[in-house]
Amino acid sequence: MGTPQEALHRTILLVDVAAFGSRDEPEQREAHRALYAALRAAFHVAGVVWSDEPDWDGTYHEDRGDGVMALLPCTMVKSRAVRVLVPALAGELRRYNHLLADGARLRLRVALAAGEVSHDGVGAQGEALVGAFRLLDAPPVKQALARSPGALVLVVSGGFHQTVVRGDPACDAIAFRPVDVRNKEFRETAWVALPDTGPAPPRHRHRRLGQPAVRGPSGPGGRAGRRRSWRRAPNRVAGWGRRALGARLTRRDAGVLVVAVVLLLVPTACQGPPEVAGCALPVQLNVLASREVVDELRDLVVKFEDGERAPGELRCAGVRVHVAEGPESADVVRALGDGLPVGGGIGTSVPEPHVWIPASGLELEQARALLAEDGSQKGLSLRADVGGVPSVVARSVVALGVPRRWVPELAVREDARQVSWQSLLGADGWRLFGLEPAVTGSAQMATVAAVGGWLNPPELGPEAGPKLHQMAARVGAEVPGGAGGGLCGEVRSVLVAAESELADRADECGGLEVFYPEGGSLWLDHLFVEVVRAPASGAGPSVEEHRATPVGEAAAKFRDFLIGDAGAQDRFKRSGLRGAVGGDTTTRGLRPSRPAALATPEFAARVRAVWTEVRKETRVALVVADTSELGGQVAEQITRLVESVDGARDRVEVVVDGERPLRDLVAERVALDRAALVVVVAGAGDRVGFGYGPVSERVVVGVGVGSGACEPSSELRALLDANARACLPLVDRAGVVPLVNEVAEELWDVG
Structure with missing residues (x-):
């Protein structure tokens, strides 16, 4: 067993x-x-x-x-x-x-x-x-x-x-x-x-174990007939031998000579059939590529593989390249160890990649950070340069695609086809599509560009959270029945994406016209990243050793082909990309000359996590123990703040009770809705209740109404300290607006 x-x-x-x-x-x-x-x-x-x-x-x-x-x-x-x-x-x-x-x-x-x-x-x-x-x-x-x-x-x-x-x-x-x-x-x-499926081996003289010798049938034409025929054959051949040598050999000597020649020509039992030259197995190169370049790479692979065939009649393949489309960087890191993505999973059927071509350098930075954080793949490194020079296969920029019906309503500089982010996201803002940073690398860069253009300055300071939550409420879903009916719906809409995607979708919505952010665009560098693994000795990854292997040599050839071959670069440029040097493009509808390049902001690496938080629905349990006019005013302003952003998604549940202990009120609201964020409004004299331990991690902030409400000796302050939350003092009406802004920063904290 x-x-x-x-x-x-x-x-x-x-x-x-x-x-x-x-x-x-x-x-x-x-x-x-x-x-x-x-x-x-x-x-x-x-x-x-x-x-x-x-x-x-x-x-x-x-x-x-x-x-x-x-x-x-x-x-x-x-x-x-x-x-x-x-x-x-x-x-x-x-x-x-x-x-x-x-x-x-x-x-x-x-x-x-x-x-x-x-x-x-x-x-x-x-x-x-x-x-x-x-x-x-x-x-x-x-x-x-x-x-x-x-x-x-x-x-x-x-x-x-x-x-x-x-x-x-x-x-x-x-x-x-x-x-x-x-x-x-x-x-x-x-x-x-x-x-x-090759031809079956010829019959050989080796008999199957225990098998009798094969004998022909006896009788006329059978074994005896063959014996008589074999006796006569040397005489005829011997006669030919004597004639060929000028009749200087006797009949017996000529027969001996012919038998010797036959023995030399017929292979012996241990020789077997002659070897037939064939093709060795080609080097397999597995490439994981971003959605923006995967189609172009699959087209170019045919030309590259043909160029790597050996000369001669067989034209043996030297390299086989398999190109798979890669997801976002976290999945890519798993694929580097477990295999390429297939369907909804990772590493179920396709080999691990030797080369990765991400959508941007930002994805490469994130992948390296994840590898360093994980620590389980110490024998692996990602190299995107040769001699310190970045190996950029192609470039693109973040641009804006606007359905033709809405173009007349754009505030645009016609000479440069530029649009400001503030005009798109202001009070009369547009619905934005394409800001899904967890889906593709280019969508991540599009989100970085939009977030950086909306924030002023472009950094994740204390005021960024509420502003980003307001911006996220303007993001539409590109599905039938989505917000505003989708990109082609009845709401003014704009698609934020890489130029290459806009070129692919140019015919949607009756035609998309391409514009560029005012002040410059973020560039996407599609880098050729080599996956370098540790040698068998267990030492650290050696780039030199890797590039000397058959796979490393094949990767170098493919990199040089993509960057240096004029036909390959032209293929990129025809699909909305700008080639390795990021120059002009000839793609219809795109700006021919290169837009000004913006530096990638420092917050870019965090944009996926930040965007996930600010796009969540906000449910607030507003527990009001202070029943004064000032307490009612601040409660009204907090409710308006939350629900004015997106009333269909965000809501506030207000509980006003000046009699029961505050601890009981908070515990009751948390029990009713464990996903709600709790904001407490209380005065200096309001009862909190016995026991000042933590009530709930959902308590976000407290507002102390009146003099002394947030003093260390107050019951409200003791409750908030026990939950590690701030107490914001409010002493008069003039402080309501600044205080509400502070509450917003606590509700949508992205710091």
Whole structure:
């Protein structure tokens, strides 16, 4: 009995020897030995440890008599099983079958799937495992191997094909064809490929163990006929030999000469067929790119790969580049260790990146900070320069896209097509779209640009929170039925985005016209970032060692191609980008000359977290114990402050009670709404109640009405001190407005 293990999502590999039962016992032992030898060798090529004893945390395997069930390590990228492990296994089969007769060769059916697999102490189990065995035993799979001249057929589940094979071009999804599998209660459309489809090896003289020598039929034209024919052949050939040598050889000597020549020309049993030159596996380069450049890169990869082909008849590929679209920097950091993003997850099927091309240098800074904070990937660094010179592939700027119907209402400088942020976000402001910094890197820079343009000065000081909350109320949602009906709705709207996105969306809303922020724009540098990993010695990451590896050399070639090739740079410029040097653009609708560049503000790295906070709905429980006219006035002004920003999203619940202890009132409101922020208004004589310990972390601030209400000896001050909150004094009407501003800063604190 083994140790029971909880279910984990594993890659399942099943291998079955075809026609195993038709072999006798010695042959089965030999096939069993050869199978395990081939698996060990293939796993070694794939860089996966195969231990003789099953390792649940590593490569777990169970012997199935005529095959093997293996669970690959959770850390292994799934697509590597398709593009490395299975081809390596096919190669080992060819090597083993090379000198064997047909009946002795090893032929395999291989299944790949993925799913939850557990261990009950006896063996592995799970629905995904059962389904994989159904695929392995399916008649269409057996028929595919029977019809193939090769030695291996691969079948993958529908889900594995969708998320893994189609997710990585290196898996060659075109080579797979769908088959309907109906096996007992199991129904699925699986996908079959033949990784080993070359011509079958010629028949050799090695006999299968225990197999009698092949004899031709006796009788006319049979064995005797062939014997007579063979006796006559040397005489005819000998005659040719004597004529060729001027009849200087006797008949006997000429025959001996011809036999010797035949022995030299016919390969011996241990020679095998002559080697056929082929192509080595190309270097695989995995690139994670921002949405702004991913389409351009995928187009350019074709030209780059063609340029890296070897000369000659075969034109062997030197580099294969896989480009995946990258999410925001936190997910990118996880992908650097676990694999590229697929669907809604990370590292489920596509290999870890060797190169990252982010939307901006800001994303690179954030990724480096996250790596330093995490500490679990000390053997990894991100390099975006060569000799101190930044490796910029292309550049873009933040601009404004305005539906053509609203252009006449813009306060714009026609000569430069410039618009001020204050005119967009002022009292008669517009609805802003595209400010979703957690979605893409360019949206993050767009949010930084809008926040910096709205704040004066552009820094996160005490007054920034309320102002940003007011700004966030003007941000629309780009979905049907969103705020104002979306970008193309009936509310004056503007899309804040990179030029390249505006160029892609130029035909939306009856046409988008592009304008630029007054005073300058933030630039987005799409950097070529090399992912440098520590060498096997465990020392720190060495850039020189990395760039001397095949992957490092391939990355350098791809970088030089993207930056230095005129065609590549032209491709960027045609899509709304401005090329590596950030010069002019020829894209229709964009400003041809480069806009003035603004420095990225210091708060940029925090904009995602800050924006998340200021966009939250604000619910305030305003507990008023002071029933004086001044207390009522400040309560009214606080309510107006909160609900005037966005009455549909923000609201205030006012509780006025001058009789009950303040502690009881606060505890009651917190119990009714645990998400509400509590603001307390009380005078010097109002009762707080016994016990001055913390009431709730939701208490934000207190307002002391009248003389002495915030003195250290007051009950209100004792309550607020116990909750580590400030007490703001209010002694007359003149102080109401400044005090309300202070309350706003406490409610929407971004410091």
